[in-house]
Amino acid sequence: MAYSFIMPELGEGLAEGTISNWLVAEGDTVEEDQDLVEIENDKAVPELPSPVEGTVEKINFGPGDVAKVGDVLIVIDDGSPDTGADAVEDASHPAVIADATAHEEHSAKGGADEAVTAQ
Structure with a gap:
């Protein structure tokens, strides 16, 4: 499939x-959690990282292209039976979220959190 x-969303x-x-090309075999692309x-x-293992069928953007949140970056044949509808990654894969936000959260906090209250 x-x-x-x-x-x-990277942050x-x-x-x-x-x-x-x-980091992969069309026709390559990828493993789950293997890095696919640098954004x-x-x-x-x-x-x-790839949320599935399989074979890269299609890469939709080239180096230098701008992709918006929700654009399909890559299509991978994961070998599972076709159910009639493509599976779409919803960006909830823990490795994607951790890799994309860990650095930002650490540098954004920079120490103690500050609370602001409106009156």
Whole structure:
């Protein structure tokens, strides 16, 4: 079955990213959690891992292209039976979230949290 991996939100308020480098090519076999692509944004250049294992069928963006959150970056045949509808990655894969936000959260907090209350 074809698995469509969509561009996740790479941080709060980041609606797009630039494809920096593909780490796989069409026809390659990938393992679950293998890094697929480097995405450049205003804060970092995270690598996005594959949530499934399978064969890369199609890469939809080239280096330098800008992808928006929700765009299908890559299609992977995961070998499972076709159910008539493509599976779409919803960016909830823990490795995607951890890789993309860990650096931002650490640098954004910079120590103690401050609370602001409106009156």
